[in-house]
Amino acid sequence: MNVHIRFLGGAGTVTGSKYLVEHEGQSLLVDCGLFQGFKQLRLRNRDPLPVLPNHIGAVLLTHAHLDHSGYLPLLAKEGFHGKVWSTAATRDLAQILLPDSGHIQEEDANFANRKGFSKHAPALPLYTEEDALRCLKLMHTVPMGKAFEPLHGWTARFTGAGHILGAASLLLEVGGKRILFSGDLGRPDDLLMKPPESPPAADVVVIESTYGDREHPEEDVLAELAPALQRVAARGGTAVVPVFAVGRAQALLHAIAQLKAHGDLPHSLPIYLDSPMAVHTTGLFSRHLGEHRLNAAQCRDMEHAAQMVTSVEQSKAIAQQHGPKIILSASGMATGGRVLHHLALHLGNHRNMVLLTGYQSPGTRGATMASGSPSVRIHGQDIPIRAEVVQLASASAHADASQLMDWLRASPSAPHRVFVTHGDMAASDALRQRIEHELGWRALVPEHGSTWAA
Template identity: 85%
Template sequence: MNVHLRFLGAAGTVTGSKYLVEFSGQSLLVDCGLFQGYKQLRLRNRDPLPVLPNHIGAVLLTHAHLDHSGYLPLLAKEGFHGKVWCTPATRDLAQILLPDSGHIQEEDAAFANRKGFSKHAPALPLYTEGDALDSLKLLRTVPMGQPFEPLHGWTAQFFRAGHILGAASLLLEVGGKRILFSGDLGRPDDMLMLPPDPPPAADAVVIESTYGDREHPDEDTLAELGPALQRVAARGGTAVLPVFAVGRAQEILHAIALLKANGTLPHSLPVYLDSPMAIHTTDLYERHLGEHRLSAAQCHDMEHVAKMTRSTDESKAIAQQHGPKVVLAAAGMATGGRVLHHLVQYLGHHRNMVMLTGYQAPGTRGAALGDGAKSVRIHGQDVAVRAEVVQMRSASAHADASQLMDWLRALPQPPHRVFVTHGEMGASDALRHRIETELRWRAMVPEHGSTWAV
């Protein structure tokens, strides 16, 4: 009897990770992510899965980013009631991310209804904050490296992936087959996270390819961030940094703390972290000492280098602060959240700056800004872009193409097949080509919805 692997997301695109593993009448889902970016991808979030949620026995999360976990509240709302397995830090992050995701969806729907710019009447959230809180009751934790049994006769084990707090690769053993899911792999030289563990032997490997067609520059985050913030401060402008609340916000805060400590930036330069989710996430680094590179003292500096703005009123008050300042706000691709209000406020003046701090999926506002758009649509209005737009190349929590290849080379023996996923088509196909030509392994980019025997 064959083990089957169905690609229900992140196939030919960089979001929506969902891999259904089926064997002998049982199934589990590896990752449970939201589609983001292009509208036709986001619409998939509202399509029913080709398997009934109550027929899925368990969910295993590689990490807490919404493109890997954000569909969970909807899955639970529609009838899934099994256990959701993850690492302790992933659980802590999911407790922040998922309710916030539901809250933002409720806010965005209410705003659309109030302003009348939705094509649907009324606009409805995909799920609510309450749905997200309900789904958290299903979470069960297991430490890195400890084998566990998500379903009877199925064995699984998490390995450190080095991407964000709690991020893991996953080895799944069932029906005499070993399937290795890379999850999102971090960089060996990441500012915050420890490097990924060497991968264990497997019959099939599912590897991400976010940066499958490019290499990171030699320049580091400090070398990119320092001069840009010096420049905007000198002209009295505001720098708006759309940041991912988990990982990127903390890397930028840590970098700003270092730049202030070494004199590159003045201690008096005001910095705001305008994201309750990012604020809560920053607090977790002290709770999980030993899972990242920072000392307790560095965690303290990271937490105190910025004014933490929690309430909506505090967020609005930032605009009343004149003179140079730095505003970090979610979301990282400018797809929603508080950063949109700051972009409306500051995009229209040449004195200001928008710094894009990581990967921008095609179809997002961040990608449009990075591509030089003269205006972007926010809350139903076209907003002119006159601010300087800077795309940081060094700030990435993903392994680049050569680092992905190095991780594969560390496998104890060649797998029978490599499935290249979680990348735009060009990036995935470029990595597939390198695997086939350099390693002489069978590799393929699976199509969305396709099923393969392992």
């Protein structure tokens, strides 16, 4: 019986990654992500999977970002009771990310019900904080590079992917097939993370394509960040910086610490990290020394680069402070969380700035602001955009198109087929064409819900 891969997410879009691998009546899920962005994508989160959760034998997580892990509490709530395998750092991050995701969904549903702007009565969260805490009991860790058996007769191994703490590529061996899932690949020159490891030989490769049609600029993030923050500070404004709590927040804190040390930013400029999740994540770097580029002293500098804000009262107090300030707050595409309140408060003033720090998925508020729109909808209100909107081109934690190609070129042998996933359609198809033309390998962009033989 053949090995099959069913693309239940991350196909034709950059979120919701879920790959169901099936062989002889057994199946496991590689990644278990939430859809984000356009409403029609987000609605997929509420659609039942085409396989019963209790028929899935295991879940293997490449990393902890919600577009790869955020569906897990719902999967467990609906009957999945197998093991969830990951690296130790991914487990540590999931313990922060998933309960926070459930808490935010509960808060957003309660806020919608209070304000009456939901079309559902009542608005219900996809899952709760308690659901997320329960699913964490299913997690089991394995060291990077060590072979393990997620199901009887199936062998798996994680290898370093850069990108964020704990992120891995995954080699799965089953039914005589070697299937390599890239996960999200980091940059060779990332500020925080080590470069991705070279890929092992595989029959089939499933590769992400977030930046499949783009190249990162030569300019580094320090050179791009400094003038933007200097500009907003000089005019006494507030910079609101939507950040991913895992990875992007820490990269910017490290960059800001360096800018202050070099005298490019005044030491007196107030910096706030307003995200309990990002605050807790920042502390993990000291616990995982050796898995990233920073030494112990640099980890401490990063932790002290901003005032750490955890309570709602502290968050509200930031709004009362006059004078220039920088507020880093989750989420990175302004899809939810505390950053929405800061944006609603500061977008209308021309002295202020919104600093977008990387890829903005179509349909998100971040993409709306990046597009030059005159307004953005927040909490049922259209908020005028008078603040300066700056999009950093150099802060991404994803490999660009040429770096993705370099990773593939390092394969010891040519795979029989490459599936190009986890990208917008234009990015995925551009990478597919490069793979076919430059490497001469068979490549395709699978459709959502499609099934292919490995």
